[in-house]
Amino acid sequence: MATDPPTTNAMAKIKSALSKLDKKSIRQWFPATTYPTDPAVVRIVLMHISVLRTLYYSARFKGWCLIARGTRLKIGPGSKIQFAPGAFLLMGFLHYTPTPCSVHLGRNATFSVVGTAHIRRGARVFVHDGALFEMGHRSHIGDCATVTCFEHIKFGDESTCSWNTNILDTHAHEIIVNGVSRPISQPVIIGNRVLIGSGATVLAGVHIGEGGVVAAGSVVNKDVPAGAMVGGNPARVISEEVEWIP
Numbered sequence: 001m002a003t004d005p006p007t008t009n010a011m012a013k014i015k016s017a018l019s020k021l022d023k024k025s026i027r028q029w030f031p032a033t034t035y036p037t038d039p040a041v042v043r044i045v046l047m048h049i050s051v052l053r054t055l056y057y058s059a060r061f062k063g064w065c066l067i068a069r070g071t072r073l074k075i076g077p078g079s080k081i082q083f084a085p086g087a088f089l090l091m092g093f094l095h096y097t098p099t100p101c102s103v104h105l106g107r108n109a110t111f112s113v114v115g116t117a118h119i120r121r122g123a124r125v126f127v128h129d130g131a132l133f134e135m136g137h138r139s140h141i142g143d144c145a146t147v148t149c150f151e152h153i154k155f156g157d158e159s160t161c162s163w164n165t166n167i168l169d170t171h172a173h174e175i176i177v178n179g180v181s182r183p184i185s186q187p188v189i190i191g192n193r194v195l196i197g198s199g200a201t202v203l204a205g206v207h208i209g210e211g212g213v214v215a216a217g218s219v220v221n222k223d224v225p226a227g228a229m230v231g232g233n234p235a236r237v238i239s240e241e242v243e244w245i246p
């Protein structure tokens with residue numbers, strides 16, 4: 001009795017599976033607002049992706065976890081990367097530094113991603129035990145930036161933290177001033193469309209309002225009002241009305 005060659009059977013199965021996909025189920029995985037659509041980005045991703053790790057972590061955390069070759073990803077017991085529907089996390093792609101990126105989640109830590117978030121080459125992200133780190137749509141952590149999260153750090157949509165910046169929500173040590181113990185960590189909340197200039201440091205407890213700009217090399221230890229530009233050490237308001245194009 002004649003049997004179909006195995007390739008024909010496989011093709012038939014793929015065709016049948018594809019025919020069952022309606023637009024709704026496809027959009028669930030690829031909502032239009034969260035594609036990494038820029039062709040240059042797609043090309044770089046395809047050239048540098050670590051296929052097996054991408055497939056493994058994407059399946060494990062049920063989201064698109066695109067990992068460049070060389071990226072150091074360490075995930076402690078009970079920790080998770082939480083993806084909103086259709087979210088993409090790109091780790092270690094782009095840009096101009098040869099050093100790979102490193103992402104380390106301690107125990108029971110959560111890294112939450114909405115939309116398309118980038119952690120660029122050379123960046124180092126550490127999320128301590130039980131802490132929460134959130135990245136919004138089109139948010140970027142730049143080359144050689146460091147993020148040290150002991151409690152809660154949030155990057156809003158379209159926020160960029162530039163090269164060599166340092167964002168931390170902790171002193172990482174107990175500091176006692178005139179006999180009074182300072183809080184070891186306090187959340188850092190970075191609003192939507194915030195630009196943190198190269199080499200700036202954002203310290204524990206700071207909230208940066210929507211559209212804020214931090215000048216290069218500043219040390220931010222107080223809240224930044226929405227739409228303001230701050231600079232210096234300690235950072236002071238330079239302008240109360242600033243706009244920038246992501």
Ligand SMILES: CC(C)(COP(=O)(O)OP(=O)(O)OC[C@H]1O[C@@H](n2cnc3c(N)ncnc32)[C@H](O)[C@@H]1OP(=O)(O)O)[C@@H](O)C(=O)NCCC(=O)NCCS
Nearest residue numbers: 160161162163196197198214215216217218229231232238
């Ligand atoms: C903040 C910034 C945007 C200001 O640009 P600008 O408006 O052309 O700056 P100006 O030279 O007109 O300076 C305006 C005022 O801000 C001050 N200022 C500018 N840059 C500063 C800085 N990095 N730190 C402290 N103060 C700063 C100036 O001294 C000046 O103050 P004054 O009016 O009292 O003299 C720019 O200096 C900067 O830091 N850009 C960030 C670049 C960057 O890191 N890009 C990363 C892209 S991913």
